[in-house]
Amino acid sequence: MIRLLSELRNYKKEVVLAPLFKMLEALFELFVPLVMKRIVDEAIPDRDTAMIVWMCLLLFLLALVGLGCSLTAQYFSAKAATGFASGIRTRVFSHIQALTFTDLDRIGASTLITRMTSDINQIQNGTNLTLRLFMRSPFVVFGAMIMAFTIDVQAAWVFAVVIPLLSLVVFGIMLYTLPLYRKVQGSLDRVTGKTRENLTGVRVIRAFRREEREVSAFREANGTLEREQLFVGKVAALMNPVTYVLVNLAIVFLIYTGAVRVQAGALTQGAVIALVNYMGQILVELIKLANLIINMTKAAACGNRVQELLESGTEERALSGTVPREETEDAIRFDRVSMRYEGAGADALTDVSFSVKRGETVGIIGGTGSGKTSLVHLIPGYYPVKAGTLSVFGQDTRDWDPSELRRRVAVVMQKAVLFAGTVRSNLLMGNPDADDETLWKALEDAQAASFVREKDGLDTAVEQDGRNFSGGQKQRLAIARALTGRPGILILDDSASALDFATDAALREAISRLDPGMTVLIVSQRTASVMNADRILVLDDGKLAGSGTHRELLETCGLYREIYDSQFQ
Numbered sequence: 185m186i187r188l189l190s191e192l193r194n195y196k197k198e199v200v201l202a203p204l205f206k207m208l209e210a211l212f213e214l215f216v217p218l219v220m221k222r223i224v225d226e227a228i229p230d231r232d233t234a235m236i237v238w239m240c241l242l243l244f245l246l247a248l249v250g251l252g253c254s255l256t257a258q259y260f261s262a263k264a265a266t267g268f269a270s271g272i273r274t275r276v277f278s279h280i281q282a283l284t285f286t287d288l289d290r291i292g293a294s295t296l297i298t299r300m301t302s303d304i305n306q307i308q309n310g311t312n313l314t315l316r317l318f319m320r321s322p323f324v325v326f327g328a329m330i331m332a333f334t335i336d337v338q339a340a341w342v343f344a345v346v347i348p349l350l351s352l353v354v355f356g357i358m359l360y361t362l363p364l365y366r367k368v369q370g371s372l373d374r375v376t377g378k379t380r381e382n383l384t385g386v387r388v389i390r391a392f393r394r395e396e397r398e399v400s401a402f403r404e405a406n407g408t409l410e411r412e413q414l415f416v417g418k419v420a421a422l423m424n425p426v427t428y429v430l431v432n433l434a435i436v437f438l439i440y441t442g443a444v445r446v447q448a449g450a451l452t453q454g455a456v457i458a459l460v461n462y463m464g465q466i467l468v469e470l471i472k473l474a475n476l477i478i479n480m481t482k483a484a485a486c487g488n489r490v491q492e493l494l495e496s497g498t499e500e501r502a503l504s505g506t507v508p509r510e511e512t513e514d515a516i517r518f519d520r521v522s523m524r525y526e527g528a529g530a531d532a533l534t535d536v537s538f539s540v541k542r543g544e545t546v547g548i549i550g551g552t553g554s555g556k557t558s559l560v561h562l563i564p565g566y567y568p569v570k571a572g573t574l575s576v577f578g579q580d581t582r583d584w585d586p587s588e589l590r591r592r593v594a595v596v597m598q599k600a601v602l603f604a605g606t607v608r609s610n611l612l613m614g615n616p617d618a619d620d621e622t623l624w625k626a627l628e629d630a631q632a633a634s635f636v637r638e639k640d641g642l643d644t645a646v647e648q649d650g651r652n653f654s655g656g657q658k659q660r661l662a663i664a665r666a667l668t669g670r671p672g673i674l675i676l677d678d679s680a681s682a683l684d685f686a687t688d689a690a691l692r693e694a695i696s697r698l699d700p701g702m703t704v705l706i707v708s709q710r711t712a713s714v715m716n717a718d719r720i721l722v723l724d725d726g727k728l729a730g731s732g733t734h735r736e737l738l739e740t741c742g743l744y745r746e747i748y749d750s751q752f753q
Contacts, residue, residue: 187494188307188487191271198264203319205257210324212250214331217461219243221335224454261315269308272490276300279494282586285566286526287496294377299493302372303486310483313476321473328462328469335455339438339445343466346434350470353426357419358477364416365485371409378405423474431467435460514578515673515703516540516563521572523558531570532558533726540719542672545696545704547714549747550723556707557598559723560675563705564593577672594671596679600658602650608642610661614668622668629694630664631687632657655682663691670699677707688713711748720744 192199219239227235280288280296288296325347332340382389382398389398442456516539523533533555540546548556561567562574565581574581576589594614602610611623618626623642627633635657636644650658659682666674674695680688692713695704706714714720715734722730722737722744730741737744 187491188272191268191275192264194271195264195267198260198267199315202257202261202264202315205253205260206316206320207323209250209253209257210320210327212246212253213324213465214327215246216243217331217458217465219246220461221452221454221458224457225452226454257316261312264315265308265312268311269304272307273300273304276304276490276493283496284568285561286568290526291493291496292373292377294380295373296493297380298369298373298376299490303369303490306479306486307483307490310479310486313479314483317472317476318480321469321476324469325466325473328465332459332462335458336451339442339451339455339459342434342438343463346430346463347466349430350427350466353430354423354470354474354477357423357474358481361416361420361478362481362485364412364419365482366489368409368412368416369485369489371405371412375402375405375409378402420478423478424471427467427470427474431463431470435463438463513541514539515542515544515576516705517573517575518559519573519575521562521574522570523562523567524570525558525567531726533562535572536726536728537572538721538728538731540703540705542703543701544719545706545717547717547720548705548707548723549709549711549714549720549744550729551743551747552709553725554723555726556723557677558726560595560677560705560707563673563675564590564595566595591669592672593675594666594669594673595675596659596662596666596677598678598681600650600655600662600679602646602653602658602661604648605646606642607636607644607646607661610646611642611665611668614665615670618668623664626664626667627661629667629691629698630660631683631691631694632660632664636661656684656687659683660687660691667698671702673703673705675705675707678709680708680713681710685712692716709747711744711751 219242223236223239226232227239276299280300283291329340329343329347332343378401382402389395438459439456442451442459445451446453446456518536518538521533521536522531524531536559548559550556558567562569563576563581565584565586569581576584576593581589603613608620608623611626612618614626615622620642624633627636636642646652650661653661659679663676663679680691683691688710689712692706706717708714711734718733719731720734720737721728722741724743729743730737732740738748
């Protein structure tokens with residue numbers, strides 16, 4: 185949490201002025217009991233109406249000035265807290281964008297969403313309250329005690345006894361609830377993950393009539409969160425009644441001893457009223473301090489969780505950030521490469537070796553779970569290589585600058601993802617500097633120009649996740665987006681599965697006519713999609729089972745022949 189405070193460096197003025205104006209407000213508030221004491225001890229016995237009026241005007245002035253200081257402090261604290269939260273949110277989002285696929289798989293989308301929303305909101309609220317009350321409440325508490333000693337030393341010892349007892353209660357409850365709030369946030373992660381999973385897969389859930397099971401699972405997760413929140417809420421709720429009891433007992437003692445001493449002439453009535461007022465101020469401020477500590481506890485727990493996220497993901501930062509020193513004839517070279525997903529019991533790829541020359545078109549085929557996607561995801565550095573060496577354009581992928589590597593290696597995923605905006609804004613993600621002519625050329629090559637023209641052209645609206653397009657249209661737009669950057673290596677990871685055979689053939693024909701220096705990798709389960717490639721790689725259970733042209737593999741690779749026969753005979 186402490187490391188996050190660096191985001192407050194741009195709000196140094198607000199961080200200083202907010203508590204300063206709050207302490208000024210508290211100072212004016214401490215004068216109020218003294219004014220009341222003077223009214224009771226001097227103005228009322230002497231029936232001095234003028235003095236009563238002047239004292240009332242003074243009280244009004246103190247209230248007015250205190251209100252101005254309070255509003256000013258609120259402005260500065262709100263400005264600092266919102267700016268602080270905005271800086272953390274930007275920092276977290278930037279960090280998420282730099283995480284590898286391994287990190288994203290390990291952390292989970294639901295956890296990232298909770299960190300970006302609930303946790304940072306708690307940090308913002310805690311910061312706002314801290315700037316306003318962290319200095320003010322102790323200032324009023326100890327200020328009231330000091331003022332009580334100026335009024336009557338003997339009665340003021342009650343303050344000296346009560347304040348440590350109250351502090352013991354407040355800080356004891358705070359230390360007990362801190363780990364409980366962390367546990368609550370973890371349960372919130374699970375509820376968020378369950379909600380996200382159901383919203384994402386609602387069609388599948390309904391298709392298999394699993395609504396009741398999912399509702400039951402959600403109720404269980406939500407019930408756990410509810411029980412934990414209720415328990416920690418009950419513990420935190422003890423703070424107010426305990427502080428009320430202690431302070432009110434102190435007030436009863438003050439009134440009792442004060443009455444005896446007033447009767448004896450050792451203390452004035454105004455002094456007793458002032459002491460009771462100061463005790464009331466201490467009560468109010470300690471309640472505020474208790475609520476502040478609860479919010480600070482929540483904010484600290486959330487801040488630690490955000491900090492853990494920012495410290496996660498070391499693979500990306502381990503890269504040296506260089507560009508290739510020399511370009512080789514081979515665009516891609518796998519040398520005894522093995523790869524394993526984090527937490528998996530076995531390797532997804534084992535001892536894979538092959539090379540792809542510049543301008544070559546290579547098809548990759550194999551059964552479900554054979555490692556096709558795992559293999560191509562190693563090329564742009566989405567996952568780290570466990571063993572062996574993977575070189576792109578003559579340099580190990582671990583030595584590439586990630587941004588430069590992914591600028592030269594374009595991947596069209598199995599699941600086409602479009603972002604809310606327009607067709608133009610989605611295509612420009614592949615190349616921000618592309619003009620309209622380049623965008624239309626990419627659409628033509630991806631066989632998407634026809635349906636884009638039928639709508640509103642490049643300004644056609646795209647809803648979130650491309651909900652207003654069919655599966656085939658989304659795939660073609662995703663391919664067009666990759667083509668706008670004219671990458672050195674184009675990877676089509678089963679990205680034409682929703683296309684009919686005629687459109688798929690036209691797409692492959694268009695891609696073959698592109699830059700002759702561009703290397704193309706086509707991952708597919710369709711033999712028709714890869715049979716015309718310069719070379720075909722056959723994967724089986726994470727191992728390279730065959731390599732060659734279509735005709736060669738029909739004669740030499742039994743697995744390829746089996747796949748071909750199942751689709752064409």
